[in-house]
Amino acid sequence: MTERNNNKLPSNLPQLQNLIKRDPDSYKDEFLQQYRHFLSNMEIFALKPSSYSQTLAELVMFVAQVAHCYPDELANFPQQLREQLHRNATVLDPALRMTFCKALIALRNKGLLPPITVLELFFELFRCQDKLLRKTLYNYIVQDIKMVNAKHKNSKVNTTLQNFMYTMLRDSNAIAAKMSLDVMMELYRRNIWNDAKTVNVITTACLSKVTKIKVAALTFFLGKDEDKADDDSDSDSEPDRKTAKEVMLGHRVGKKTKKRAKKMQKALSVIKKHKKKKKPSSFNNAALHLIHDPQGFAEKLFKDLEGTTERFEVKLMLINLISRLVGIHQLFLFNFYPFIQRFLQPHQREVTKILLFAAQASHDTVPPEIIEPVLMTIANNFISDRNSGEVMAVGLNAVREVCSRCPLSMTDTLLQDLVQYKTHKDKSVMMAARSLVQLFRQINPGLLHKKDRGKPTEASVDLHVRQYGELDAKDYIPGAEVIKPEPDQKEEIEQEDWEDCSDDDSDGSGEWVDIHHSSDEEAQDAETEQLNPEEKLKRAQEVSSARILTQEDFKQIRLAQIRKEVEGAVKGKGKKRKSTTKTVDIDANDEQEGGDLVKLTSIELVHKRPRHDKESRLATVLAGRKDREKFGHKERANPRASTTNKEKKKKKPFMMVKQKILRKQKRSFKDKQVALKNSLLKKQKFQR
Missing domain, CATH: 1.25.10 (Leucine-rich Repeat Variant)
Structure with missing residues (x-):
C-alpha cells in the first residue's frame, strides 16, 4: 500500500x-x-x-x-x-x-x-x-x-x-x-x-446532382491523366533538379578526386532512374466491363448530358464516358452522333478530344448511314484548303480512326476525294492522306482507284469485305496451313522400326543426332505455296482440330500472315528484282496495340518537324561554329603597311566623331528644309 x-x-x-x-x-x-x-x-x-x-x-x-x-x-x-x-x-x-x-x-x-x-x-x-x-x-x-x-x-x-x-x-x-x-x-x-x-x-454517383460527386465518379471510370500530372510535378520541381549536362559541367570545375567522381556518378544514376520512372495508367478497363446494364446507363448519361448546365469540362467527361461505353459494349445510341456533330468545328475548344470521342463511339454494328454524316461533317469542316495543314491532317486522322472501326460508313466518292491529298504540298496532310489509303488497301481496296490499290498481295486476294450485319465466323485458325501436320500413327511406327534397324549408323551412343537444316523452313514455305486455296483451307482445318498449338506455332502463323501482306500475289514472271522479306521478330505474348480505346496521339499525329528548344538551337549554333574562321578583318600580309581611314576612325575618341554621327541621323522634313535653305544661301554668298 x-x-x-x-x-x-x-x-x-x-x-x-x-x-x-x-x-x-x-x-x-x-x-x-x-x-x-x-x-x-x-x-x-x-x-x-x-x-x-x-x-x-x-x-x-x-x-x-x-x-x-x-x-x-x-x-x-x-x-x-x-x-x-x-x-x-x-x-x-x-x-x-x-x-x-x-x-x-x-x-x-x-x-x-x-x-x-x-x-x-x-x-x-x-x-x-x-x-x-x-x-x-x-x-x-x-x-x-x-x-x-x-x-x-x-x-x-x-x-x-x-x-x-x-x-x-x-x-x-x-x-x-x-x-x-x-x-x-x-x-x-x-x-x-x-x-x-x-x-x-x-x-x-455519375448521375448525382452534386458536381463534385459526379466528377469523382466520372474520373473513376475515365482515369486520370497521369502523364500530365507527372509533367506538372516535374515542372514544379524543375528549378531544384539538375540535368545531366549541368552535373557534368559542375564536375569539370575544381579538383578531380575519387570522392567527387563517385558523387557525380551517383547523381547521374538518380537522374537516369528518374527519367525511366513511369507511373502505370490509372484507367481500368475492367470497371466498364462489370456494369450490369451498359445500354441503360449510357442512355441515362446521355439524357443527363442533354439537360446539364455544368461547365464544359464536365460535359467533355460525360461525352468521353458515353463514347467509351458505346465503343466497348457496342451499344446503339443513335442520338449521340448528331449531338457530337455540333462540336466538330476547327475553332471548337478541345476539338481533338471530341474527334477522339467520335472515333471511340464508332463500331461496325452501327448502321453506316448513322456515322456517314459525322464523316461528312469532319470532311467539310476540317479537310479543306481554306484551313491550315495541321487542321487538315487532324481531320484526315479522325476519318481514318472512324473508318478503321466502321469501314462501311465511307463512300467511294468521299474516299477518292480525300485520297487526292496524298500529293499535297504540306507534309502532314500528305502523310495523313497516305495513311488513309493504306488503311483501305487492307480493309476494302475496292473503294480506291486502281492506281491507288497498290500491288496485290496474298492477303488482299483472300480479303472478303463483310457487309453490314454479316458475321465472318471460322471453324479454323487463319494461317494454320503453315504448320506442319502431325504424322499418322502408321508412319510413326514405321519410323520407329527404321530407327531401331539403323543403330550402326548412330554416333555410338545409341541415339540419332537431330541436325536442323536451314532449308527446312524454306521447303515448308515452298510446300505451302504450292497448295491451292481449297487445299490450304482443308489443311488449316486439319491442323486446328488435330493438335494443340504452342506459342511457337502461333508465332509462326503470325509471321506467315505478315508475309502475306508484304509479298505479291503474282510470283515468278514479270519480276524486275528478287523480292526480299524482312525478318520480323514477333513475341507470341505481345498484345495488339490500341485495345478497346483510341489514343489521342492517333488523332493529333502531325508529321511536322518540331520546333527546337533553346538548348538544341544553341547546340546547333555551336556545332556550326566549329572549324570556322572568325569574322572580321583578316591580318595584313605586310604589318608595316598603312591603315585605311575607316580603320583609323574606329580608334578615334567618340567626341571627335560625335558631330558627324549626329548629322547622319534621320532628320525631319522641317530640318531638311532649313539645311537646304542655309546651303543655298551659303553657295549664293560665295558666288558673289
Missing part, C-alpha cells in the same frame, strides 16, 4: 494503465475507482455536451486501453461512446469527438466491437464539419476493411457495408456522400472491393 501511495496511482493514469495490463486482478479496485470517476464525468458531460473536459478525455482513453482486461465490467462502455457520438456528433467539441473516435478504434482493434457497428457509425460521422476527423476516419475505414478481407473475402460484412454505402451516396450531406464514394473507389483500386456490385454502386 505504501508503494501505491508513493506512486500516486489515482492521479497517474498512464502508470496505472501499465500496471493493470501486467496484473489486472491486483489493481481491480483502483480501476473501479477510476471507472466510477468516468461515469460521474459522463453524467456531467451529458448536461452540456458542447463543452470540453480534459479529465473526461483522459479517462475515456484510459478505460479504452484496459477494456480487454475487464470485459464484464465494461460491457456497456462501447455503447455509451456510440450513443454520445450518434446523438451529439455535430455539437461535440472537435478534440473530445476525436478522442471518442480513437477510443472506439482502440476497442475495434482489440476485437471488442464488430466491424459493421463501428464502420456504419464512422460513415455517419462524415457529416461533421471537421476535416481532420474525416481524414482520420477515411484512412481507418479503408485499412479496417482491408484487414477484414485479408485472409478471405468476408461476404457478409462486404454486402452489409455496400448496401449502407449505397444509401450514403444519396445522403443530403454532400460531404458525407463524397467521402463514402472516395472510400468505395479506393477499395476498388486496392483490389479489395473489385466486384460488380461496387462498380454498379459507383455508377449511381
